Amino acid sequence: MGSEFLNLMPVEEVLRLYSRFRPVERTESVPLLQAVGRVAAEPVVSPEPLPAFPRALMDGYAVRAGDVASARESAPVVLRLRGEIRVGERPAFDLLPGEAARIHTGAMMPAGADAVVMIEHTRAAGDSVEIARAAAVHDHTLLSGEDLARGIQMFSAGRRITPLDVGALAATGISQVRVRARPVVGILSTGDELVDMGQAPGPGQVRDTNAPVLSVQVAAAGGAPVLLPRVRDDEAELEKAVEQARARVDLLLISGGSSVGERDHTAAVLARMGPAGLLVHGIAIAPGKPTLLADIGGIPAFGLPGHPVSSFVVFQVVAAPLLRRLSGETRAPLPRSRKVRLRANLVGSPGRETYVPVRLEEERGVWRATPVLWNSAVFASLLFCDGWVRIPAGKEGFAEGDEAEVELLR
Template sequence: MLLVKDAEAIIFNLLQPLDQKQDIEVVDLLNGHNRILANPVISRLDFPHWDNSAMDGFAVRYGDVKEARAENPIILEVVEEIPAGYQPKITIQPGQAARIFTGAVMPAGADTVVMQERTRWEENRVFILAAPQFQEFVRHQGDFYQGGNELLPSGTRLTATEIAVLGAVQCNKLSVFRRLRVAIFSTGDELVTPEQSLQPGQIVDSNQLALAALVRELGGEPLMLGIVKDDPKALGEIIQYAIAHADLVLSSGGVSVGDYDYIDGILASLGAEIHFRAVQMRPGKPLTFATFPNVLYFGLPGNPVSALVSFWRFVQPTIKRLSGITEGYKPMWMKVRSRSELKSNGKLETYICGKLHLIDGVYEFHQAGGNHSSGNLINLTQTNALAILPVGTTLVSPQQEVLILALRY
């Protein structure tokens, strides 16, 4: 049974991201959300595209107004009004100013903007009541980005902010990695779908739904293969199908040491290299990680909490890295104050579900209520963090610091 950090190291050392030449698609900007850039983005445009005003006010020559005071205002002739989207036609001469609005192009000859609150305007004259700083409220062309340089590196996940930036510099076609294909199935004679009527001893298969949703959140393409009975022949057929059609396979159940836990034996018979079968953690100890050529296989435990904790700890960073993300794919750890008393038997690295709150500027972890059985799926509702108690730690008292794993990063 491996230490958690050793299991993680084995997985990360085997990750081979999608190929930057073979595994790419070209999509338009509107379809780029949540995709991963396969190539760097370089725009021809500067940003801002031209010198423009950052304030409603008056475009002036600094030399004309640098001595302005409320008791001794400088009076300038207003020769043009420049709203946003208008191309100035007049060059500002000594003793002149232009009325200008936020975002509007700076006129030739002007180098500074005086905000309107520091002026008094009468007909075609403006009284400058306070001296501005040189080039105050002027956004210069290329201040934020200069065309021809790298704007976004490959491996960037495109969120709303990146989409906005790409739109602003007119990058309308994007080279992105194809979506990672993830096959998912659940095992067990006791499982039924949410649509079926429950009979005594049966359990609704929630794992497949949760895993598919998590894969979608990460930008992957789930291939849902349904429920497979505890039958070696049926399991072998579905695993062969999965490894032929996916980059990554997730099964839940069938990886413990019971009489009906067939997954490991079937994987070995199909030629998989099994790297480990158990991890020193709770929940989630029975965890199989295996590889086929070009395919990774995670055999997750069947209990819902165990399956999801295993996913968050190992599968989530795996999917991020395989998808082409180059930075920020590893688990995000934080040390925060616990508001709850956290307990463990100290024998296994223990993961406790709960919520991370920001209270008075300090992050605090609140343990989920209820029974902390690995079968208590209800406890995971609104969970956004897991507290980790290392091997040998049996108690974290309220107000003590605890290491947590943030689940959405």
């Protein structure tokens, strides 16, 4: 079976396979403050105009623009002061020609007024006010519906809701949002050598670190992680666990057992779990080559490398995009990256997309990246890095002093 890893599939080809998997169809209505990070299940339409009334954007005087068209510092226009309008109250009067009204930022404009002159260009004198600057229609005002018109689509189904969206939703009175259910992601650790993270390892044993890391990665990508009971390096036990898991999850992540050793049973088990068999047996990525993908009766299942850095990288680069598809998200997240200058050479793995962890430091206004010595089995590679540089499969690497793009992980 070892020879199968000689035919590594490029990452972009793996991503194209995801079209066979349908997004989760379950939906639920959640309070607005719980909707951040969730994916809208239907278009969201503004139920009312925003603002609901014309309002002032500056402290000053509400005026009729035509009355102050000739106003200037050397020849101010004098208007009769009609009254004052405070925030939160309806004006008690209409503004007639030749009149002005003291108004505060956010207050409702009186009928008849069509502009605001900022207070620094005015001088009050008893029951009148001098206007020393001309105003155009709608200066320093916001019309009803100018921000959002009633009935306008605020965003479409498939958009992940962010803190930026909450203000507009709250302002238009939307307190509940229908969202897609979070895909349930089962995390199944395998290995005779594994013990719980709170347990002291015995001779030859190690703590299971991949399961907790994958759990928080899944949650950050919009899924609902479920830690499944760990299984030993036993093919029959693994097959039973996968059979039980696929009935309750939308995506299955199997940690360990994806390589070609005599105790690596994941490939054989997944190949028997559905008519499609294994879709991917090895990816052209470093670290993370021994990665599997199968369609087990319509449920996607990944076999992830047991080495912690490999597992982390493969989830971020390969599994997270599939999870976002299952979530119903229609737009990939915007990249979080930074241009840097390299302090050392970076060398890629021949024929494989390579991810090199780096540490960032600012030096006289220039961000510089230093590679972190890494090994796919060592967590310190991630603990001391701020991001990684992607070296494409066809590129040998980057030279010291080159400009490169770092994808930020913190």
